[in-house]
Amino acid sequence: MDFSLSDEQRTLRDATLDFAKKELQDDLIARDRDGVFPEDLWKKCATFGIQGMPFPQAYGGGDSDILTTVLAMEALGYGCKDNGLLFALNAQMWSVQMPIHMFGTDEQKKKYLTPMCKGDLIGAHGMSEPGSGSDAFSLTTTARKEGNSYILNGAKTFVSNAPVADMFVVFANTNRSKGFMGISAFLIDRNTEGLQVGKNIGKMGLRTSPWSEVVMEDCRIDEGQRLGKEGNGAGIFEDSMAWERSFILANYVGGMERQIETCITYAKTRRQFGQPISKFQAVANRIVDMKVRLETARNLLYKVAWMMDKGSPSVLDAAILKLYLSENWIKSCMDATQIHGGYGFTTEYEVERDLRDAVGSTLYSGTSEMQRNLIARHLRL
């Protein structure tokens, strides 16, 4: 077992950190308050190579292995406080670019993957519907075959990036009688007749990452816009969930590290009862717990990335990682707020924003309950 990083990995991680600290800083408090998506920062990330990092050079990517990509995402999370931007990037990379990379034709990759790697196109993933969330495959959107076209009808909700997206990966029933194997995936351009994108829906956190409903009414698309084989939608969704579950939270490992440093600085500076609050064991122990969570989460993350690189992905390990990282990120955000006292509750200190941003992490990419169900199944419970 070798825990060391290669020179190349260290160099890319350090360069990403440097990039994030220099280029991804703006008036985040105002943007978070107003719910503004940072198009300019998105472009900068693409120019640096974030969106393309794990994808083939032939499609504008960086050909990096997964562990290297994850190290860069961790560094982004340390250097960039805009969790919404980082969430939006991850949502596109793992649940839009990855399925196109894994299941798309060469033509589809050239049309969508290449411009997404370059930051010229934004993609969104539409699975959830008003009536189907955790039970994703009970979706009711239909795609009826008519000649060389499909006609889609239905509504998707909670579609991250939708208000700013140029295209959508959408899942629909092509043959209800086949149950979850009657689902197929489609690539739909925003300007397609019959497709309507709703307004940004207000939310607790991740406010700089817009989301909305996407409604399809007799939305006709060419057969060539189907992703993968007919009936392969569940397989495609499971595959993109495996990527998302594994890596959508990688930034938060970097976020946890930044947060610990902020808390240490604060606890050593803030004095009460004639001494720094870090001298109170109750305060120090919170920071100790944050550190233990960080190191445990980091090990889980690297292990899952390493397994992916070895070509032996593990559903069990990915579920454990998603569950652990999301729930412990929330706990650490609570601790950071508590350590900062009343100041932690103010917008100005930028501690409460992490907490608001963190809450969604136990919901998207499979709720904590669904991760526990997965783990229980693996334990044959």
Add this chain to the structure above:
Amino acid sequence: MKADDVETTIRRYIVNEIMFKKDESVLEFDASLLEQGVLDSAAMVELIAFLEGEFGISVARTDMVPENFETVSSIAQYVRSQ
């Protein structure tokens, strides 16, 4: 393993572990697992893990289509083709 044994092994697993029944004859080799709702997405995850362990194959997600998983016979045929 003889050709017929593949069918029998798969059927035994589905009947015992997914349908929670003992009598294997309740499931015809050519009965639709999808249309009868025997195989849902959760059961599929377990079935794939079983097939991979039992037959030493790797089920690609591109292969998760009705042609390969409609019936016990089609699953067996898929296993043999790997």
